Amino acid sequence: MNWKDEYQRWNSFEYLEASLKEKLVAIQDDEQSLEDAFYKNLEFGTGGMRGKLGPGTNRMNIYTIRRAAEGLAKYVISLGSDWAEKGVAVAYDSRYMSQEFSIEVARVLGTHNIPTYVFSSLRPTPELSFAVRHLGAAAGVVITASHNPPEYNGFKVYNEDGGQMPPAQAETLIRFVNDIENELTVSVIDQKEIEEKRLLRWMDEDVDAAYLQELKQIQLNEVTSSNMDANLNIVFTPLHGTAKDLVEKGLKQIGLEQVHILKEQAQPDPEFSTVASPNPEEHQAFELAIQKGTEVHADILLGTDPDADRLGVAVPDENGNYTVLTGNQTGALMLDYILSQSNNVPDNGLLIKTIVTSEFGRVIANHYNIDTLDTLTGFKFIGEKIREYEQSGEFQFLFGYEESYGYLVKEFVRDKDAVQAAVMAAEMASYWKAQGKTLLQALDELYKRHGYFLEDLQSLTMEGKSGSEKINQIMDDFRSNPLSEAGGLQVKAVEDYTSSVRTYLQEGTTEAIELPKANVLKFILEDDCWFCLRPSGTEPKIKFYYGVKSDQKADSEARLQSIREAVNDKFNPLI
Template sequence: MNWNEEYRRWNEFDALDEALRDQLNAMQGQDEAMEDAFYKNLEFGTGGMRGKLGPGTNRMNIYTVRRAAEGLAYYLENKGNEWLQKGVAVAYDSRYMSQQFAVEVARVLGRHDIPTYVFSSLRPTPELSFAVRHLRAAAGIVITASHNPPEYNGFKVYNEDGGQMPPAQANEVIHYVNQIENELMIPVIDQSSLEAKKLLTWIDDEVDEAYLEQLKTIQLHSLASGKLAEDLSIVFSPLHGTATHLVEKGLQQIGFEHVHVLAEQAKPDPEFSTVASPNPEEHQAFEMAIAKGKEVNADILLATDPDADRLGVAVPTEAGEYTVLTGNQTGALMLDYILSQQQLPDNAIMIKTIVTSEFGRIIAEHYNIDTLDTLTGFKFIGEKIRQFEQSGDHQFMFGYEESYGYLVKDFARDKDAVQAAVLAAEMAAYWKAQGKTLLEALEQLYERHGYFLEGLQSMKMEGKAGAEKIEHIMNDFRTNPLTEAGGLQVIAVEDYSTSTRQYVHDDSTEQIDLPQANVLKFILEDDCWFCLRPSGTEPKIKFYYGVKSGERHMSEARLQSVKASVKERI
């Protein structure tokens, strides 16, 4: 069907949800908006789906949520009755419609006699990952759009190991989702009947307590529970999301007494009313935390995104201001701290993504630790942890990505800002004992290993026209690749859509042992690089940059030059 036919199908559905009917009526005469809402089905990809709230096949609403849940039900039925009986764990964040969507999932799964275990109030994404493992569930779902604007929501799917489904599993679910022809006609059971039949169980404190018990294992150094923990001043903001309870409890468990939670941002708020964007990657999200930090002379500022899988860190400078660390910088500090504070097994390994700084690899080499690269997305890190657990080939030590995602201990299998917040506080206490701030500890790493600097640029391109522009940019860089950038020669081009690496000097090609993805990475001389990747969750194309030299000013100049070359080409 074209978008007009899809719109008519919805408009002529007599039992359409009343709120969606009102929104549909309000769209009359807005052809561009209506086309964008109906020109395709909201894509259910390898990480689930994410989109704007509202009526339409290309929007998040009760019908598209039911379609996704129905596809998961078919997937579990195909795996056998034992899997159905394990049930599905469900969590949700502070966004509009999140709790209702969670109940809609239960209403669909209940029709298939699949029990659901739904948190009675909002919870962090990493706790859902943990809950799947703790409850021995067959799968998990989180209703969240992470740090997207307020008009978005999403549906993330987890496998029985508590990790986001890797491509092979996700493709099976996608197959079943795509077979559903009419999302409006999916049958559901009412909530009271589900509860009476014990097909809907509300979960709460038991999982919290089990998670917090595991969180104690994060502690690496006794300083964290001594006087330094008592003296360390921490400012924490959950950015109107889900992290308040677990982060507060986690810090208290190891002795941190001076934790100043930003009251204005501690209350769940689907409008995220005190920030332009609830994303700790954006420095504006720290404005209130910085003001509070100056007031209480804080040693470290922590901020989590709404579903608490990303952590931002800000630290004081000599001038009395605060600077927000990048995800690469925080990851490097955490990695060095973890590897320096314990006896390391011979088969230890660190995992990062292909767009994460090479700084981590150099730090790992310093401790004689292997590094494994994965595609962008923590599902690939979680998949590798599971493989290592089964094979015994490697012992996972740390995993991270540049977009503020870290995993310290594998009792969760997704990036975990609660774990990261506790580790960051302990790390700040440790370095304070050495007479250093985290910024000075970072400078020490640069002096030892070289000045690795990174950059990220995003271009937002919404709607059908935007998707076409993104496709055009990727195709153009593939067919007419740059031969130099910022005065640095291109050594090789890695095209992950074909899993190939092509060297420029002799035109030779070799295979890359990673799944296929729409990503291009240009390897430049002197350990520099840049990468193009359309976002899998937002209408954006992202440009990643990484440079290195022996001096800060040279790295800064290289970074600006490479960025300028790519921008000029675009």
Template sequence: MTWQNSYQRWNDFDKLEAEMRTQLNQIQTDEESLEDAFYKNLEFGTGGMRGKLGPGTNRMNIYTIRRAAEGLARYIEARGEEWKENGIVIAYDCRHMSKEFAIETAKVLGNHGIKAYVFSSLRPTPVLSYAVRYLYAAGGIVITASHNPPEYNGFKVYNEDGGQLPPAEAGAMIEIVNQIENELQVEAADQDDLEANGLLEWVDKKVDEAYLKELRGVNMNPHITHDAGEDFQVVFTPLHGTANVLVRKGLEQAGFKNVHVVAEQADPDPEFSTVASPNPEEHQAFEMAINQGKKVGADILIGTDPDADRLGVAVPDEHGEYQVLTGNQLGALMLDYLLSQHLDLPDNGIMIKTIVTSEFGRAIASYYNIETLDTLTGFKFIGEKIREFERTGEYEFLFGYEESYGFLAKDFARDKDAVQAAVLATELALFWKVKGKTLLQALDALYKRHGYYLEDLQSIKLDGKQGEEKIKAIMDTFRQEELTEVAGLKVLAVEDYASSRRWVVKTGEEETITLPASNVLKFVLEDDCWFCLRPSGTEPKIKFYYGVKSSSKADSLERLEKLKQALAAYLPAL
């Protein structure tokens, strides 16, 4: 079916929702916009789906939401009556249409006799992950586009363990979703009827209280806040998202009394009007927190993304200027703190990170005789391993993290958890303050012990159909290019996760990569350096990851810059 056919089907649908009709009429003479809205179905991938709001098969709207929900309903039905009775938990963030999409999802599930537990107001993603386990549900859904721009929304699916669907489960569901040819014809039940019949239940307080009780276990040294927390100053920004209430309650019950919330960013705002991007990875997101931090003399600044699964941290340097830590740096500090303060480290303890996360964490874990496991990018793979080890007893999970500001200390949630991370990072900063050090000084001590691991990330945004083609061309070029040296560093090995092959450049010797297939290329260089290419699974971007190591910060900075420049030289021609 051509995009013109898809557009005509929508244009001819006499029951098209009024707002959709208005928006469709506004672009009816703009062929480029029409093609982009209709040239494909919005992809339902391994992480659910995410896209721009608006009319069309390639947009987030009530019809594409219903299609996804119908696929989930059929997937649950195929697993039997018990799964239907266990139901699905639904949470949502502050974005445009989030609550409406949550209710539409519940109405489609209810049409199949599947119960929906729906939060009556916005909640963090990790609370949804916990709620699935707490309510013994068959799965969960979060309506969120995480840190994407305001014009986006998304639909993330979780399994009965509270983790995002791993590839095998996602593949089975994707197959069902793709069988639904006409999203305009998906039926949805009446909300009032579902509530009267017990197929739509609103959940709030009992889940929050249970989650906060579990959150107490994140503190490694509860006595520190009692003994030394009275003067410790915290500035917190939820960046207009979902974290405000639970992060403040979590810090309060941990004993932190001086928590200053950035007032301009405290309330939910689907436009994220005070930031260019509601992403704690972006330093501009901390501008207001830094200004407030200087006024109150804050010891730490913490910021969460809109659905509260990512945490960023900034701390003062020796000149009183606030420095934003990278996800790799914060993860390394958390990991070292958890392992150093653990009273009895298990012999089978394990730390889990992704293939694009710094090797710094592996060095720290090894120092404490703890094994490290690498997974593909995406926290669902870490959650999947936690579940596997819980079942087999092979390893005891101690910490999981990824460079993109995702952390998990306690496995009562099975997705990255910024609420947990906020409490842990604040205690961590107080711990080092009591010892007379800032987090930057503690980090420098780790570098001196293990080597100066430095990383960087560059993202190239390429929108629309042409953007997809350019991203494919870049990946194809690097796959075909027989690189032997980059920035004066020999290429030792190439790892192509799409073909599950790893080969040694010098000898041609090959081995099989045992991780699931994924469109990722990693080049392993000499002297513990590397770079990696990966198309984003949630945004129209291709990402270049870089990692270097040396015995000094200056050498690592120089090596990192040379590596970035060498790769940048390839891009203009592509």
């Protein structure tokens, strides 16, 4: 069907939910809005689906949720009856319709006699990952759109290990979802009935307590010891999301109690009304935290995104002005702290990072004789490797991170965990405060020891069908007409993850890339510099990543600017 046929199918559906019918009527004369809402099914990818709320096959609503849940039910049943009995764990965040969508998942699964364990109130995404493992569930779902704008929501799927599904597993689930022809007619069962049949079971503080018990594992130094400062002054903001209780309790149980919760952003709010975007990657999200930090002379500011899988950190400089660290910088500091403070670091210890994460981490790991493994972008690939090496014993996971503010310290969770990261960052700051240093000073010592690794990220938002076409055009142009140099630096190799081929330009040779296929291009330049193009899997964006290194900060800054200008000169005519 074309989009007009799909629109008519919805518009003529007798039992269309009333609020969706009202919204459909409101846009009935807006052809562009109707086309965007119906020109395709909302894509169900390897991590699930995410989109704008509203009526339509390309929108998040109870019908697209039911379609996804029906596919998940058929996937679980395909694993065997004993798997269906394990049930599915579900969590949700503070967004519009999140709680309603979580109940819709249970109503669909209930028609297949699959029990659903749903948190009685909002919880962080990493706690859902933990809950799947804690309960021995067959799968997990989080209703969240992470740090997207308020008009978005999503359906994020986890496997029995508590990790996001790796490609092979996800492809099986995707086939089940795509086989559902009519999302409007998916069967559901009444909430009261599934509660009475114990097919909807509510989770609460017991899982919280079990998670907090595991959280104690990450502590490396007692705050009462001579090399720690228990008077660390902390400002924390959950950015209207889910992290407040667990972060506050986690900090308290390691002995850090001087915590100022930013009251303006402490309560859940689907509008995220005090920020332009609830994303700790964007410095504007820290504006109120910086005001509070200045007022109370805080040593560190911590900010988590709404579903609490990403952490931002800001610290004062020598003049008392707060600097928001990049994800690469925070990850490097955590890695160095963990490796320097851990007793008996195993010979087979492993750092896992993504291909767009700074090479700074690899150099730090090498300093401690620790191997580094690169994965594709997405924490599901890090979780997959943790499980693989846990089973084989070849490596022992020590730390995992990605440049987009995602970190994992201990593997009792199999996704990035901002609660763990917040507690670790605070402990690390307490350690360095006792040495008379800020985290910025500790970072500068790392730069002086290993070189000035600097990075940048550029995102272009291109919404709708036309935006998707432009993103594809940019990727095609960089593939077919690759740059041979950027910013005066020669391109040594091009890595095309769509074909899994690395091409060495001067030698004219190729070799295979031993990673799953993905629509990613990475250009390796001379002198340890690089840039990378990747369409986002969760937002209508194309992202450009840049990484440079030199022995002097000014040289790295100049290189970063010149490479970015060269890349911009190439794609600007295409947009």
